[in-house]
Amino acid sequence: MPRQFFVGGNFKMNPTSQGQLDSIISVLNSADLDSTTEIVVAPPSLYLIPLKQTVRQEIQLSAQNCFYKESGAFTGEISPAQLVDSNIPYVILGHSERRSIFHETSEIVAKKTVAALTATLKVIFCVGETLEEREAGLTTEVVQNQLQAAVSHLQVTDWSCVVIAYEPVWAIGTGKVATSAQAQEAHLNIRAFLSQAVSPAVAENTRIIYGGSVTAANCQELSTQPDVDGFLVGGASLKPEFVNIINARRIQG
Ligand code: PGA
Numbered sequence: 001m002p003r004q005f006f007v008g009g010n011f012k013m014n015p016t017s018q019g020q021l022d023s024i025i026s027v028l029n030s031a032d033l034d035s036t037t038e039i040v041v042a043p044p045s046l047y048l049i050p051l052k053q054t055v056r057q058e059i060q061l062s063a064q065n066c067f068y069k070e071s072g073a074f075t076g077e078i079s080p081a082q083l084v085d086s087n088i089p090y091v092i093l094g095h096s097e098r099r100s101i102f103h104e105t106s107e108i109v110a111k112k113t114v115a116a117l118t119a120t121l122k123v124i125f126c127v128g129e130t131l132e133e134r135e136a137g138l139t140t141e142v143v144q145n146q147l148q149a150a151v152s153h154l155q156v157t158d159w160s161c162v163v164i165a166y167e168p169v170w171a172i173g174t175g176k177v178a179t180s181a182q183a184q185e186a187h188l189n190i191r192a193f194l195s196q197a198v199s200p201a202v203a204e205n206t207r208i209i210y211g212g213s214v215t216a217a218n219c220q221e222l223s224t225q226p227d228v229d230g231f232l233v234g235g236a237s238l239k240p241e242f243v244n245i246i247n248a249r250r251i252q253g
Helices: 018-030 045-054 080-085 096-101 106-118 131-135 139-151 156-161 180-197 200-205 219-223 242-246
Strands: 006-010 038-042 059-063 090-093 122-127 162-166 208-211 230-233
Touching: 006 090, 006 162, 006 208, 006 242, 018 045, 018 242, 038 090, 045 059, 080 106, 090 106, 106 122, 106 139, 122 139, 131 139, 139 162, 139 180, 156 162, 156 200, 162 180, 180 200, 180 208, 180 219, 219 230, 230 242
Parallel strands: 006 038, 006 230, 038 059, 059 090, 090 122, 122 162, 162 208, 208 230
Antiparallel strands: none
């Protein structure tokens, strides 16, 4: 079975008004979207519930983060149980901004991943190297270490609810997209790692999506790579060109 193309929009801490959010969503609601693409948008958490009423049903919602406890004295956090109770199917975990700005270690990300999957959420699990790590030839090692933290704690069956987002930190929000050869090489390495660390079937079936300065202009070439199964889009997901990214595979015919 071919892996279903997956495109996620990570709105991050944008936009700053309900009116702007309505404009972004109305573009998506009226667009001709490829019905074979799985589409997910991740707005700031306080917009998740209102968006359920306004976004078309083919578009699923994702939180941008959650904590690893079910409830309790954790000011500012949202639990997997609360997301499930609100019928939010996805959560992004391990985004590089969470890792660098909010000091989330791979162990914390792994705990969150286990908690989210146990609560029946699906997880967009982010990995990626910094520029210094790439230049030092450490890309594969860094990405494998980030994956290993989760691999050690997940059951084989959990992987059907995980999408891996390879997001080189140097490409996020910089306008410096990875070349399709760089993305393909990293994705192939991730798949090879999953094959030996989990199982060949999990490696074959798990979607590995690329994130980092994806735009309408570069998405088509990236999407022709055999191991690029979609995108996690930041800045461009707030713009009408997000529609072209969702349709990247269809446009090729
Ligand atoms: P970008 O962000 O598309 O703005 O580079 C991607 C991401 O952080 O998921």
